[in-house]
Amino acid sequence: MLVVDGLDVHYGDLQVLWGISLEVRDGEIVALIGSNGAGKSTLIRAIAGLIRPTKGTIRLDHLLLNRRPPHEIVKAGISMVPEGRRLFPKMSVLQNLRMGAFMKKARHEIEQTLGWVYDIFPVLKERSDQPAGLLSGGEQQMLAIGRALMANNRVLLLDEMSLGLSPLLVQNLFKIIAQINETGISVLIVEQNVPMTLRLADRAYIIETGHIVGEGAAESLLNSPRVREAYLGIGPECEDSLGGV
Amino acid sequence: MGQTLVYGILNGSLYGIIALGIALVFGIMKYLNLAQGTLIILGAYIGLYLSQLGLDPFLSIPVVMVALFLFAAVLFKTCFSRLINFDEEEKIKNSLLISFGLMLFLDNLITVIWTSDERSITPAYSGITFELFGLRIPLIGLAGALLAVILILLLHLFLTRTYFGQSVVAVSQDQEAASLMGVNVSLTFLTSFAISVSIASIPSMLIALQSFSPTVGLHWFNKGIVVVILSGIGNIYGVLPAGLFLGIIEALSVYIFGPSYREVTGLAVFVLILILVPKGLFRRRGAA
Known part of the structure; x- marks a missing residue:
């Protein structure tokens, strides 16, 4: 179980996260929703160690990670699919995937994991010799997810994976995330696409200007008038315009 | 004419390996190490010390290599490690300043230890040449050129065939993403810097067999950086051909205009190429 407790993050003198606490239980999909600049990405980057929190703790089971x-x-x-995919553009698809299994423990299982990733994303197998920089946006996102899976980790952090992709592709990716989750991998997902994310997730946290202002089962948040108005941009009268998974 | 080309090629391969050290550090870490020339000269002095103890210059290359590797690791820890997480532009500017200071410091330290006299190592075989197709080829120059080729092949195998090498390539393409794969970026930087500096042991020895004094480091750095830019910045496979190009241009200039215009012609052609092909002669897609 991933537990974040009382996390503060500063950029220089500017405080951007205030006493954030959340948890991701084993096998869960948890969503972080909130408007632009609310601190979602900062939080997920802090969990991945890319930003050093000034206060608070991050634990995976009993291991202190901050x-x-x-x-x-x-x-x-904990593996992360960073925002903007961040592939190694001049390396081939296969080399990117191999880099995902850089850790010694992942290296031992590399052939099996590779087979599993190719099963999930058959297109990566077809393109395995192409430079990652020449893939289409959707393929690049698949590679980014596949590369993170290669580490064979229990927790997957997804930062804005639907950014810049077509709605159809996003739907497919969401289905795949659900599929990956079924194998027992916990997922913490940060997304702009609130309705789809809430349909995918078990639970969600709402984050506003660096504070957590709400949490609950994803389904109940999806139906709460406040969320609908603030993040879906719709009142209760126009039910049908929600995109679905 | 043919003889001129021979000297051009041999000199050019020396320029190529000097440039390799600079290109590696820049390509992987986006650090510009102005002190590379001075570190080459430091290696030459270590080689001189070893030759006074009776060790053959070529056999002393591995010793100098290890010495420079360790020295570079300490330099990195003390002077360069703070820049690791800066963005690219800040890395270039700050590493330029730090390495400039380092260069001045080391130049003077070397003068204090070994005096400012011009030195050279002259083993028994230093004048030996042999004939091939009617051309005289100096033994030491040829050995240097062969070492340059072997070094680049080894480096290529290291970068493409080993996990650690692949992590170095990954860091050069996206440092943050590499850290998310489990790559220890600080350690990769430290090792890459130390390897790049230890490569200087080969030019150290080749220069030691010609002649050197404490302050010629910058002169050799200049040759190196010209070659790095000619080859296309960050491209380590272009440095040998670009080095040969500069060597041959200089040699032709000696042949046509006389020795006093050698540097001028080299730099004039360099400026011309910068204007015509600003991205470098050997820029290509591919690893590192």
Whole structure:
């Protein structure tokens, strides 16, 4: 179980996260929703070790993770698909996937994991020799997710994976995330696409200007008037315009 | 004419390996290490010390390599490690300043230890040449060129065939993403810097067999950086051909205009190429 407790994050003198607490239980999909600049990405980056929190703790089971560099957090069992995909553009698809299994424990199982990832994303197998930079946006996102899966970790952090992709592709990716979750991997997802995310997730946290202002079962949040108005931009009268998974 | 080309090629391969150290550091870490030339000269002095103890210059290359590797690791920890998480532009500016200071410091430290006299190592075989197709080829120059080729092949195998090498390539393409794969970026930086500096042991020895004094480091750095830019910044496979290009241009200039215009012609062609092909001669898509 991933537990964040009382987390503060500063950018220089500017405080951007205030006493954030949340948890991701084993096998759960948890969504972080909130408007632009609310601090969603900052939070997920802090969990991955890319930003050092000024106060509070991050634990995976009994392991204390705050103040550790990113490579140690990956070793502890948390993988991240960063915003903007961040592939190694000049490396081939296969080389990117192999880099995902850079850790010693993942290296031992690399052939099996690779087979599993190719099963999930058959297109990556077809393109395995192409440079990652030449893939389409959707394929690049699949590669980014596949690369994170190669570490064989229990927790997957997804930062804005639907950004810049077509709605159809996004729907497919959401289905795949659900599929990955069924294998027992916990998911913490940050998304702009609130309705779809809430339909995918078990629970969700609402974050506004660096504070957590609400949490609950995803389904009840999806139906709460406040969420509908603030994040879906619709009142209760226009039910049908919600995109669905 | 043919003889001129031979000297151009041999000199050019020396420029190529000097440039390799600079290109590696820049390509992987986005650090510009102005002190690379001075570190080469430091290696030459270590080689001189070893030759006074009776060790053959070529056999002393591995010793100098290890010495420079360790020294570079300490330098990195003390001077360069703070820049790791800066963005690219800040890295270039700050590493330029730090390495400039380092260069001045080391130049003077070397002068204090070994005096400012011009030195050279002259083993028994230093004048030996042999004939091939009617051309005289100096033994030491040829050995240097061969070492340059072997070094680049080894480096290529290291970068493409080993997990650690692949992590170095990954860091050069996206440092943050590499850290999310479990790559220890600080350690990769430290090792890459130390390897790049230890490569200087080969030019160290080749220069030691010609002649050197404490302050010529910048001169050799200049040759190196010209080659790095000619080859296309960050491209480590272009440095050898670009080095040969500069060597041959200089040699042709000696042949046509006389020795006093050698540097001028080299730099004039360099400026011309910057204007015509600003991205470098050997820029290509591919690893690192």
